[in-house]
Amino acid sequence: MRETLDALEADGVHFLGSDGPRRVAATREEALAALDDFLDVPLGDFGPFEDAMLAGDGVMAHSRLSVPLNLGLLHPLEVVERVVAEYEAGRAPLGSVEGIVRQLIGWRDWVWHLYWHLGPDYTTSSNALDARTPLPASWWSLDSTELAAELDAACLSSVLTQVGREGWAHHIPRLMVLGNHALQRGYDPAELTRWSQGAFVDGTPWVMPANVVGMSQWADGGVVATKPYASGGAYIDRMSDYCGSCRYNPKKRVGEDACPFTAGYWAFLDLVEPSIRGNHRMAQPLAGLRRLADRDQLVAHERARTHY
Template sequence: MTVPHWLFGDQLGPAFLSPGEGGPARDAPVVMIEARSVFRRRRFHRAKAHLVLSAMRHRAAELGDRVRYVRAETYREGLREAVGRPPLTVRHPTSRAALGLVRSLSGVTVLPPRGFLVPQEDFRAWADGHGGQRLLQEDFYRWVRRGHGLLMDADAPAGGRWNHDHDNREPPPKGAGTLGAPAPYRPREDAVDDEVREDLDRWEREDGIRFVGRDGPRLFPATRREALAALDRFVERRLAGFGPHEDAMLAGDPVLSHSLLSSSLNLGLLDPLECVERAERAWRSGEVPVNSAEGFVRQIAGWREYVWQLYWYFGEDYRHRNALRHHAPLPEWFLELDADAVGARCLSTVLAQVRDTGWTHHIPRLMLLGSHALQRGWDPAAVTDWFHRCFVDGYDWVMLPNVVGMSQYADGGRMTTKPYTSGGAYVNRMSDLCGPCPYRPTERVGERACPFTAGYWAFLHRHRARLEGNQRMTRAVRGLDRLADLDELLRQEADRGDGPP
């Protein structure tokens, strides 16, 4: 008898059932389990729950009689119903909790992971060779490009430079309101989506399962066909304009020229190699400039791959890092995505985007949502959990390094060389969000004091002893000595507490 293969809900592309390189047998029966306990443990964004369940059910429909799709309270109950007793194979899961579960089951063989460019043992060898401490993303990115021949001309980087960030950090055009990029791919819902929405309604009504955010029409691919269509649309119509303004923010144009492919990659519907190779072909054929191609390749072959590898390399203890000793709880308005309670236009706008879609691009995540949490001293574990629950592309492996390491600097600099936070001047330069705001980015104190500007200086003051020895922060910390209103600013920040800004 052929050994059944268990397919997790983020392993939905064809590569996860490929029989090559230690994969399951070509005719292996497939088991898929929809476990309600996942949604009981965490209060997920409703749009995220919809996307994951829709993707799983669509995949089951594609597999037809080959799959046994079980809806159960827990994975263990589902396995008992689906296969009784092992043997069973499963691809290496994407979270430590899931890996612990499958390893606790007798008779389960864990196959190598799929969906990433670099084998874990190769990364470990590279990281150990660098001392295992400060593992710079830029070094890793160049190593990956050399190893996979990505955007390379012989031994040299395409376009003569490894890094085109200088060309990819332009502010948005003044007064434009939108970049005017071609619209991104958007899927059409079907009967599967209707069924998912009815089930979610029933869970909330009868089973006490609670969600956050809104579940409008599904905005992200739930099938391989949809994901390939989204990739085609991005490369053919949007990639050319992606690079220059990838760090910009516009209130009326939240997607700009971004690919919106992260959820498809993280569901396993797309393979990272096919995405970066498509971008490279578009550059070599003259369809897109090198800085746009490189910016996209960097996001996938550089940052996404780097985060996946660090999640496993740093170990479980990394989850509990809190170098800045931040312990404040997340306030209710933030937990509830209550954008209407927030007066600061930048934060209100982005919180509304999360509420309505479960998505924003990387700069609002880092420099607005994450920066505000860092300035307010919120518990990094709680911030990590919030990002995990509230974003359609959020998984444990995605958010743990991104939030603990980069966004909240909770590892004390093991992943990044400085805290990523700023005053309102950065927001004003890189967006159109400050104009109609009741706060002014240049003001630190008073009724119109920008919460990011005041919060930035309060953060530097609170952590001066740690940060003044950081070469990238020395100049900023010394700026505290020039603030004649520092005492007033600190009193104001203490009085404000964690109410919505």
């Protein structure tokens, strides 16, 4: 992924956030301008790089239209119609247009209906994995000095710093960095939901329950997602440029330089195995866990880890 992104930049492709942090739209005029901006430049690159992450560019080809959409400054169909028109005019590839349409009238609309279907007690009554660990104080303060002192993992430090600076990160850092870490470390899902609602500028209360409790933390036991969304450092290494500058090795699961995501993944499976062994989608990962020769050493190291 890093090589592909380097090649694109060499060819003159620049993502939306490559000039540094930009204001999210907070008025109707700004919302329309942001939509025009997205259609004019990043839309074509959205599809191929929707799930990629760059340490120096937290926006990339993402629109950040979730803020004006959630504020009621744009209507979802308004965005969909404009995006589809770009495809019909031959100015945008099908993959990028499909990705936007699927997010807006697929996932976003589904999450809206889930909010009403699941009811007001969904967040506080869902904790299938018995996750009780409080969020670190640094997550609540999002103070860059505190984060730098506590975190060595380049991905985790970079994403939390961006959230503190901009109140925003796109869906993969939220799910596969922040959510993945919280899942592995057993952070309380209700507290994580409250944090997400306050930390993100698009953290509208109806958005976060299904996304955090259901999708990210599997706290509802499978109502929203069919399996826990956990992964090791290999995924982050494949989809980003974080690992090259990180003191942790995504290929190592034991030792002082063991990646907290790689080691954390196996320690998480060890902890929750009794709760998920009946899930057929977890059969292969659990079989891999049972084959680990260093399982006891890995688990002991991760239970004692205090620095990430």
